[in-house]
Structure formats: structure tokens, C-alpha cells
Amino acid sequence: MPKIKSSRTKRAPEGFDDIEPTLREFQTKMKDGKKIEALWPIFRLHHQRSRYVYELYYKREAISKELYEYLLKQGYADANLIAKWKKAGYEKVCCLRCIQPKDTNFGTTCVCRVPRDKLEDGKVIECIHCGCRGCSSGSGASAGSAATHKGKPAAESNDA
Ligand SMILES: [Zn+2]
Numbered sequence: 001m002p003k004i005k006s007s008r009t010k011r012a013p014e015g016f017d018d019i020e021p022t023l024r025e026f027q028t029k030m031k032d033g034k035k036i037e038a039l040w041p042i043f044r045l046h047h048q049r050s051r052y053v054y055e056l057y058y059k060r061e062a063i064s065k066e067l068y069e070y071l072l073k074q075g076y077a078d079a080n081l082i083a084k085w086k087k088a089g090y091e092k093v094c095c096l097r098c099i100q101p102k103d104t105n106f107g108t109t110c111v112c113r114v115p116r117d118k119l120e121d122g123k124v125i126e127c128i129h130c131g132c133r134g135c136s137s138g139s140g141a142s143a144g145s146a147a148t149h150k151g152k153p154a155a156e157s158n159d160a
């Protein structure tokens with residue numbers, strides 16, 4: 001079958017070709033931005049659900065190991081995230097993306113992981129990944145957790 005050449009692309013004015021890549025880049029970024037923000041509520045729910053399961057088992061001891069493991073297996077909680085919460089300095093981490101050194105908006109650590117006293121006053125904390133407004137263990141926010149550890153690292157750079 002012979003290919004039919006359609007004339008669907010109108011010739012753009014001269015010079016368009018030069019700026020097109022940049023325009024496209026903007027467009028992609030805007031789309032990405034929208035997409036990421038739309039995911040924030042999902043990230044939060046994901047976090048809350050894992051947190052619920054985590055607290056049921058580790059803090060309140062309200063469920064059996066068997067049930068806990070079942071919930072993990074069924075995907076009701078994120079085992080990787082929970083594994084982080086068990087580590088000093090990571091007790092409140094919001095999502096796994098925020099502790100990946102690359103792809104963050106505050107040096108090597110996501111802004112939401114930076115303790116409040118290390119940020120300039122009035123600086124808006126809003127994680128680009130999940131919309132988190134601060135999950136550093138050192139920030140002493142109201143996220144009431146009885147578990148506090150001593151000697152937590154000020155910033156997480158490497159992860160064993
Ligand atoms: Zn966070």
C-alpha cells in the first residue's frame with residue numbers, strides 16, 4: 001500500500017524551527033507539573049495507609065505479625081517506606097522519592113527533609129514529589145510520634 005502524504009502540518013513562519021525545541025520543553029514541563037500535583041493526594045493516601053498499618057503493628061501492637069505481613073503482601077502498605085520509618089532520622093519520611101538524592105529541590109535532599117531550623121524564615125516547604133510540607137524528624141512538628149531517637153543525622157545523604 002502506498003503511503004499517502006498528508007499536508008496536515010502547515011508551514012510555520014520562518015524561525016519557528018529554531019525555537020520549537022524550547023517551546024516543547026516548556027510544554028512538557030507544564031504537563032509534568034500538572035501531573036505531579038495531581039498525584040499529591042494519591043501520595044498522601046499511600047503514605048497514610050502505610051502509616052496506619054505501620055502504627056497498628058509497630059506502635060499499637062494491635063495486629064498480628066501474620067496479618068501485618070499479609071497486608072504488606074497485598075499491597076495495603078509499602079514495605080520499603082515502612083523500612084525507612086524504622087531507621088533513625090527517617091521516622092516521618094513522606095515518600096521514597098524524597099530521599100533519593102537526585103531529582104530534588106534543595107541541594108541533595110528534598111526541601112521537605114530539611115529541618116525547619118535550617119531553612120530561612122518564611123521559606124515555603126512544599127515537596128515537588130508529593131506536596132509534603134516537612135517530614136524531617138528534626139523539625140519537631142506536630143506529627144505526634146512517641147518514638148524519638150537520639151543522634152539522628154541532620155541531613156540524609158547516603159542510605160545504607
Ligand atoms: Zn517529605
Ligand SMILES: [Zn+2]
Pocket residue numbers: 094095096097098112127129130131132
Ligand atoms: Zn515526599
